Amino acid sequence: MIEKIKSLEKIARELEPEKETQEELTQKVINHSDDFLANLSDEKAFFQNPEPKDQDQLSEAPTAIEELLKCLRSNVEYDGINAASGGHMGYVPGGGLYPSALGDFLAAMSNKYAGIYFPAPGAARMENMLIRWMNELMSFPSGATGNLTSGGSISNLIAVVTAREAAEVRASHFDKLVVYLSDQAHHSLQKALRIAGLGEAHLRYLPVDSEFRIDISTLDATIAKDRDSGLIPFFINASLGTTNTGTIDPIDSMATIARRHKVWFHVDAAYGGFFRMLPEIREKTKGIEKADSITLDPHKSLFLPFGTGAVLIKDLKSVYKAHRYTADYLQDLVDSDSEVNAADVSPELTKHFRGLRMWLPLKLFGLKPFRAALEEKMLLAQYFRKQIKKEDGFEVAPVPDLSITMFRYIPADGDANAFNEKLIKAIQDDGRIFLSSTSIHGIFWIRVAIVVFRTHKDKIDLLLSIIKEKVRTLDK
Template sequence: MEIQGLVEAIKSNHQKSEQLDIDDNWSENSSAVFDYCENHLIKMESLPAYVTLDNPGQRIPEFGILNNGRPIEDILDIVKEDIVTPGLNPASGGHLGYIPGGGIPVSALGDYIAAVSNKYSGVFYGSPGAVRTENFLIRWMCDVMGYPKTAFGNLCSGGSIANLSAIICARDAHNATGANAEKSVIYLSEQSHHCVMKGLNMAGLGVAHVRRLKMDDEHKICADSFKKQVEQDKAIGLRPFLLVASAGTTDIGIIDPLDELADICEVHDLWFHVDAAYGGFFILLDELKNRFKGIERSDSIVLDPHKGLFLPYGLGTVLVKDKTHMQNAFRFEANYMQDANEFMDETSPAAVSPELTKHFRGMRMWLPLQLHGLAPFKHCLKEKVLLTRYFYERIKEEGFEVGNYPELSVMTYRFVPEYGDVNAFNEALMNYVKDDGTVFVSSTKLNGQYMLRLAVLSFRTHLSTINTLIDKLVEGKNHLLKQA
């Protein structure tokens, strides 16, 4: 094609693709989206925590993708009816299952700034401000956890990837690769989150020995039996190298005896990893700080702002006490990155994580912390702890059996009817609450028993929510007893 022909073709394509930038429809489209979101937020309190539909999201595939787009009203209709409505409403205060968080709205504004500016937050050279913002948040979390200046970390998508990153650092620091992997021993508790096993497999440690440690009556790792197991493993020529403990288990919210475990790891030169994805931010409460004693002695910690800081899903953190382990595990060099390597004022996220191009996810955390300050976050965490204790007392009064006294904001309970299958009764009770949909709870198995769980961590969960749950449970229990 001659130059003139090329120019004409370029102009024609430019004209037809111009709508990808802000155009005459921008203000109408953005207003429609903001109006929809604002309306959703205003109605949040009246929305159910769980919606059961016959064929949820069925219009999505047939909606397809058109060559020339479609009006925002049609799209928002699908968003509302088929995407946002069905299933769990994790933004609702009535979400009391799994590990909620709620998703504070200001965080969405942070995401908006990050997406509009599209700052390249993987490399300092590309975006010094974005990288300094994320590194500042990482150093703040290191301080909160009592880590020294040698520590560093990474903001990633969630707790699973954060745990994987810590496992990779531990593996490489202890040379648990190749032939060593098969002789390596990793210690977990029955209460470890399943993403730890996934992470071990992904890190090539599926071939290693995994010891599920004995637990005490409170489902905490029994330090004595851990010590004995390590000694036995060493005596038979194995290579113990990693302990994964929890500061806030998913099932029941307990904290392992971190200080005692740290002693053993020190003596036996084990990498001590603490999964504090759910519970870590409770350390911000002076009255709970002592329960985390020993976490500062760990080699790595996972901490999820999308749980304990109530951010929307998409932000987990790995902290590693000695930054060089992250740099060794995730180092990279490429010819096309040679300009970037000269700018080393700050460590780039890409140098300490598997990601290169990444969402500027620090903004979704930095903006709320700047705008609100820390105090409301602490009060919110305190409120969740108190609500869990309140539920514990009230549900016991209603004749339910309760598990451990809540250490943080997760606990288990069940109803034991005089006759019949207890597990089946509680499963039916959970389904009763789920079908009603006002609030949402989840269940687990402890010592082979079906247990209902309460997990209070949505910033929108308040006293009225817990009272509603109690009412629903009592109503459901009475209904099932009548049916029996």
């Protein structure tokens, strides 16, 4: 047996290469990433490679790093949306700050177990410090809790299941629950309800005004009527930055109504939350401090790489009721009086130490450039809107609250929706800038979502010239 162990050890040690080999690997990966970044501003924002590539298979034999990086470049990095590019203005783009990549490297290298305080007190303290900072940004009280999630969808799920526990929902209540939202709310909320077992809840879609903002004139009466008829008003959702148009719902008035009726009030600030670093948006989002829960996405307006969300919740007791478990094999754990375990406030146990990818850039750069970048993106959206509006035939959406705007071209003849479908296809086929479209109340709009930290005025000017060029070709 000893001989067998020794021979296995010899092979297993290949998992820990010699220092020189490790240095060589690191250097090659750095060279690869340097090359990617050096070419980024001139590269396309969207690669369409219709030919399916050979799916490379795993094998017993090793593969050289050069070959792997080559495969990564052509099969992954230069395929589909180039999400790191300043030309990516589709959907709600993300970021990918360089120090976050270094933070991920360090987190994977030390492999700290950030789910529980006892095995990784420093990691838990770091993540909790970031949550406290976000709670302060949202004017939440010091006793509020939260979690660094993998994204807004999981944040919304944590908020929904916590609201379910807070309201002591039982199976017999499922088809009596009522959720109040607009048709501009992100679909992850409906998905969260279904995952939480609340798919039978009634969804009351409140009307939106001409700026796609929830019209709350009927909310108070609707809740009262629902309660009178034996239903259970359960959850009100406001958006701080809708996905379609970046609109901010009337948070303060909605909070007041929610309080009056003792209904859980959630603000989905996945896209817009960090714009509260700007005094103007802080003012516009007054009342958020009255929410019960807030979803944030640092991988959107804090420019972090995908896989970084956050949820903030005031009622720790209900979060624990929804998520906290113990087990025989965890009996050695010692709780901290002051630090919350991430595992007790989320579905995860062993989790990625994602705090490091957030902490490193925030500390390294300080908050100032983040604030500047957010204001720049908002102004760029206004600049784009102003410029495109000057051109003949273009219609624009209302003045944006944040950094998403929309436009469409109305051709002299023919159906406008059909024309804009062709226009978005032509822009995507071109690939220098990536935009996506949406349909709101039967109207086809092309969206410009300015969220990537690398998007500056030169890219907006390029976009304006591409749009004009494509319209000239299509509207002959």
